[in-house]
Amino acid sequence: MSEVPVLKSGGPTDEKVLAGLIGRAPVFKSIVTSLPMLASSEGAVLITGETGTGKELVARAIHSLSERASHPFVAVNCGAFVETLLESELFGHERGAFTDAHARRHGLVAQAAGGTMLLYEVDTLMPRAQVALLRVLQEGYFRPLGAGAEQHSDVRYLAATNAPLDRMVQAGSFRADLFYRLCVFSVGVPPLRERVEDILPLAGHFLEKHVSSPGPAPGLSAAAAEALLAYDWPGNVRELESAMVRALPAARGGTVEPEDLGLPGIPGRRAPRLLPEASPTYKIQKRRVVEAFEQQYLRRLMSEHRGNVSRAARAAGKERRDLGKLLKRHGLDPRRFTA
Numbered sequence: 001m002s003e004v005p006v007l008k009s010g011g012p013t014d015e016k017v018l019a020g021l022i023g024r025a026p027v028f029k030s031i032v033t034s035l036p037m038l039a040s041s042e043g044a045v046l047i048t049g050e051t052g053t054g055k056e057l058v059a060r061a062i063h064s065l066s067e068r069a070s071h072p073f074v075a076v077n078c079g080a081f082v083e084t085l086l087e088s089e090l091f092g093h094e095r096g097a098f099t100d101a102h103a104r105r106h107g108l109v110a111q112a113a114g115g116t117m118l119l120y121e122v123d124t125l126m127p128r129a130q131v132a133l134l135r136v137l138q139e140g141y142f143r144p145l146g147a148g149a150e151q152h153s154d155v156r157y158l159a160a161t162n163a164p165l166d167r168m169v170q171a172g173s174f175r176a177d178l179f180y181r182l183c184v185f186s187v188g189v190p191p192l193r194e195r196v197e198d199i200l201p202l203a204g205h206f207l208e209k210h211v212s213s214p215g216p217a218p219g220l221s222a223a224a225a226e227a228l229l230a231y232d233w234p235g236n237v238r239e240l241e242s243a244m245v246r247a248l249p250a251a252r253g254g255t256v257e258p259e260d261l262g263l264p265g266i267p268g269r270r271a272p273r274l275l276p277e278a279s280p281t282y283k284i285q286k287r288r289v290v291e292a293f294e295q296q297y298l299r300r301l302m303s304e305h306r307g308n309v310s311r312a313a314r315a316a317g318k319e320r321r322d323l324g325k326l327l328k329r330h331g332l333d334p335r336r337f338t339a
């Protein structure tokens with residue numbers, strides 16, 4: 001970093017960054033809580049998790065919360081280039097370095113100066129690129145293709161993968177030295193099916209995010225909420241977001257029903273199913289049932305009391321404030337029940 005600390009300016013506030021990370025499962029909350037600490041360090045962070053779990057979102061949050069926030073955030077898909085192209089993409093090249101190099105070009109490492117680089121699908125790096133990356137991670141130096149001299153760029157590195165990198169190290173397909181450089185810190189983002197409590201808040205968030213007509217976003221019917229909780233989400237949060245986008249036109253300002261979701265196993269326009277559901281653990285299955293019970297209970301309670309939280313709380317034997325919190329957690333707006 002430069003000697004004078006770079007003051008964050010212009011970007012979203014830290015509160016706003018953290019508020020964009022939706023989820024209330026304890027595992028997810030502990031990730032969110034760790035982000036400011038990760039942001040204050042210069043060590044590399046290895047972010048692991050299945051596809052669509054939110055690895056890139058976590059990486060962007062670390063950048064936005066850091067003193068590098070006003071500098072570039074550059075994400076590179078390591079799997080998208082053949083070996084030499086990746087190197088020229090990362091490190092740049094001199095004119096004439098290879099057949100198509102008609103002009104000198106700065107690479108992404110130079111463009112990311114002062115900022116953060118996310119290397120995703122880092123498991124796909126070929127051996128030569130692994131060596132080159134190790135050097136830049138260790139010392140900040142790199143050599144553009146065809147260049148005589150090395151260059152320096154001050155970049156913080158984050159990496160993401162959905163492959164078991166530690167096992168790849170054991171098997172000899174990923175360099176151990178690079179692995180240890182990349183995982184100074186590590187964050188494992190669990191699949192959505194292991195954080196059932198996040199499903200409905202995320203669903204509500206995406207309905208609001210993608211609703212096109214003015215006015216309130218549609219809500220989920222009790223049956224739709226149950227269907228979302230029962231599904232195992234092989235595509236994780238990304239798949240949930242797609243399901244909400246799919247449901248919106250059919251819901252038209254009203255209520256999303258199970259058949260609008262297009263989930264495998266539910267009649268309607270189905271999305272392709274990737275993996276058969278393995279038997280979930282006891283703990284996960286229990287949380288699903290509890291979550292579904294709370295949804296049903298709260299909906300019935302609120303309908304019976306026509307959205308009157310005080311009366312509903314009395315009937316349920318709960319403090320008004322606690323019931324209010326519970327409703328909020330479940331994304332249930334009492335005003336929906338006044339009719």
Ligand SMILES: Nc1ncnc2c1ncn2[C@@H]1O[C@H](COP(=O)(O)OP(=O)(O)OP(=O)(O)O)[C@@H](O)[C@H]1O
Pocket residue numbers: 020021022023049050051052053054055056057058120162202237238241
């Ligand atoms: N907790 C969350 N709150 C809000 N949005 C989320 C959350 N998690 C994921 N998303 C959204 O879901 C989508 C997928 O997330 P992201 O791209 O970060 O996944 P990923 O783990 O990088 O996936 P891949 O491995 O396939 O690249 C994005 O649109 C992201 O904004």
Ligand SMILES: [Mg+2]
Pocket residue numbers: 055056120
């Ligand atoms: Mg991603």
